[in-house]
Amino acid sequence: MKKTEMEKIYYKYKDIVFRAAFSYCKNQTMSEDITSDVFYRYFICKNPPDNDEHTKAWLIRTSINCCKDVFKSFRYKNVVALDETQLVYNTPQESEVYEAVMSLSPKYRIIIHLYYYEGYTSIEISEIINKSPATVRSRLSRARQMLKNSLGKEFHI
Amino acid sequence: MKSINDYNKVTHRLELKKNCLEEAINMVEQNSKNKNKFSKKRIIPVFAAIVVGCGVMATVFADDIANVFRKAENKQQITAEGADGERYTLDKSDQLNYTELEKHAVSLNEEYDVNGLKIKAESIFCDGENITIMFTAENNNSDITDNYRIWAKGIEIEIGGKAYNAAENSINSGVEFNFICDYEGASTYTGTLQIPLAEKNHLTETTDVNIHISYFESTEAWDNGNDLFNEYCKENNLNSNDSENVDKYYSEVARSADFQFEVTPDTSSNSVNSDKYSDQEIEVAEVKSTPYALSVKYKTPMEKSLILMVYDQDGNRLELNLENQGEFDGEYQTSNFSATDSEMVTLNFVDKNSENLDVVSSFEIEIN
Numbered sequence: 001m002k003k004t005e006m007e008k009i010y011y012k013y014k015d016i017v018f019r020a021a022f023s024y025c026k027n028q029t030m031s032e033d034i035t036s037d038v039f040y041r042y043f044i045c046k047n048p049p050d051n052d053e054h055t056k057a058w059l060i061r062t063s064i065n066c067c068k069d070v071f072k073s074f075r076y077k078n079v080v081a082l083d084e085t086q087l088v089y090n091t092p093q094e095s096e097v098y099e100a101v102m103s104l105s106p107k108y109r110i111i112i113h114l115y116y117y118e119g120y121t122s123i124e125i126s127e128i129i130n131k132s133p134a135t136v137r138s139r140l141s142r143a144r145q146m147l148k149n150s151l152g153k154e155f156h157i
Numbered sequence: 158m159k160s161i162n163d164y165n166k167v168t169h170r171l172e173l174k175k176n177c178l179e180e181a182i183n184m185v186e187q188n189s190k191n192k193n194k195f196s197k198k199r200i201i202p203v204f205a206a207i208v209v210g211c212g213v214m215a216t217v218f219a220d221d222i223a224n225v226f227r228k229a230e231n232k233q234q235i236t237a238e239g240a241d242g243e244r245y246t247l248d249k250s251d252q253l254n255y256t257e258l259e260k261h262a263v264s265l266n267e268e269y270d271v272n273g274l275k276i277k278a279e280s281i282f283c284d285g286e287n288i289t290i291m292f293t294a295e296n297n298n299s300d301i302t303d304n305y306r307i308w309a310k311g312i313e314i315e316i317g318g319k320a321y322n323a324a325e326n327s328i329n330s331g332v333e334f335n336f337i338c339d340y341e342g343a344s345t346y347t348g349t350l351q352i353p354l355a356e357k358n359h360l361t362e363t364t365d366v367n368i369h370i371s372y373f374e375s376t377e378a379w380d381n382g383n384d385l386f387n388e389y390c391k392e393n394n395l396n397s398n399d400s401e402n403v404d405k406y407y408s409e410v411a412r413s414a415d416f417q418f419e420v421t422p423d424t425s426s427n428s429v430n431s432d433k434y435s436d437q438e439i440e441v442a443e444v445k446s447t448p449y450a451l452s453v454k455y456k457t458p459m460e461k462s463l464i465l466m467v468y469d470q471d472g473n474r475l476e477l478n479l480e481n482q483g484e485f486d487g488e489y490q491t492s493n494f495s496a497t498d499s500e501m502v503t504l505n506f507v508d509k510n511s512e513n514l515d516v517v518s519s520f521e522i523e524i525n
Contacts, residue, residue: 003182006178006181006182006185007178010177010178010181011178014173014177014178015171015172015173018171018172018173018177019168019171022168022171023168028174032173032174032175032177035173035175035177036175036177036180036181036184037181037184039177039178039181040180040181040184040185043181043182043185044185087167087170087171088167088170089167090166091163093158093159093163094163094166094167095167096159096163097159097160097161097163097164097167098163098164098167098168101161101164112161112164113168116161116164116165117164117165117168117169147161151159154158154159155159155160156158156159156160156161157160157161
């Protein structure tokens with residue numbers, strides 16, 4: 001792949017990849033490392049996806065797989081990372097809701113992220129995370145319930 | 158009113174701070190160089206040697222200790238092609254200086270056959286504060302289909318009769334390590350287990366070490382673990398929500414291994430500089446050099462985002478040991494870097510938020 005093509009792909013999808021990684025691993029430095037790794041894998045991929053939607057889904061799926069790799073690593077499990085992520089909250093509600101979502105376990109967080117932030121349907125999510133649509137719907141439902149439990153009646157989803 | 162839109166707004170403000178494009182392109186270039194390493198010209202003689210010689214098993218297990226270390230060092234980063242046709246960079250991330258370890262490690266030769274996966278504890282080194290064990294493996298188990306990385310999991314360690322995994326005895330209670338294959342397509346592997354010891358458990362005399370590895374797992378098994386378990390439950394008419402069935406599943410598919418040996422701490426090459434160095438509220442309290450690592454104990458002002466970069470006397474950067482970065486005692490941070498035989502090191506504290514990683518403070522410290 002030519003360098004100009006790499007640049008084009010990178011600038012188009014970098015935020016999507018980074019934000020998906022961050023929603024999974026909650027750590028700025030790790031998410032940045034994963035972003036580099038994901039684009040590297042894309043650049044050397046022998047059969048890259050053939051259109052925009054497939055490219056986006058491929059990049060998100062690879063981000064999630066890279067996050068899983070990090071999660072199972074000795075480093076992640078045993079070293080407490082000093083995360084210096086500068087999150088910007090404009091209202092107390094933003095802080096409360098964001099932290100409630102991030103306190104869910106990764107398998108629920110990523111579903112919330114893909115469904116509400118990226119706007120994917122449960123069937124599309126099932127293809128990205130390689131689970132059945134029923135599993136996605138059940139995780140989405142449980143995630144919503146957990147958010148309602150932690151954020152109270154004022155929370156609307 | 159709180160809504161999920163609040164999550165979307167905060168997420169939308171998240172920004173990359175690093176130039177990941179440059180890093181990705183560098184990796185592509187590196188990958189291209191590595192590809193040449195695995196060209197047919199290099200691989201064919203290896204296979205030829207195996208055919209002419211006594212087979213893979215004999216090739217691996219006849220290795221002398223130096224060869225094992227050299228292999229491990231080479232494998233700190235290799236690339237391999239996965240079943241999906243993509244090329245992966247395999248990084249052991251341990252950043253150990255195998256050349257330094259090799260001079261001090263003691264041979265073990267503890268071997269275990271685990272359903273076609275032959276695991277051998279090759280050598281051990283202990284500087285009193287850390288135990289490092291080198292393993293090799295040969296995979297003839299057709300169930301382990303992943304051909305480039307195998308995880309050793311569910312590890313229980315007993316040192317001098319004390320359960321290392323117990324929180325009160327351990328710095329890292331969750332222990333695992335992985336084996337990386339020798340080269341693309343090979344069935345022989347090397348893995349390194351690092352065991353950092355809590356201060357009260359530092360070793361001064363010969364001590365018994367027992368290691369139990371519950372099971373070995375390929376990356377494929379990890380990625381599809383739930384599916385494999387569900388399949389097993391379906392086949393055996395078991396309830397997949399019952400935790401007892403999880404144990405049953407692992408007791409049937411797991412291939413456990415037990416190793417028993419002694420370790421004698423070798424502190425002859427350890428040196429410590431406990432002089433205090435300070436500048437701009439940055440303090441270096443201790444620099445310790447062993448064949449396992451160069452450890453720096455320091456503190457920096459909380460309000461500054463500083464990172465420590467360490468260089469030997471020739472200007473080579475010492476890598477942070479990602480598997481055992483060190484610990485924070487509430488006041489001082491201890492960070493472990495790859496070992497060096499350098500007599501002097503330069504510690505640069507750099508501002509990680511500055512564009513050019515500006516050096517805020519620098520110390521030159523004698524260590525040997």
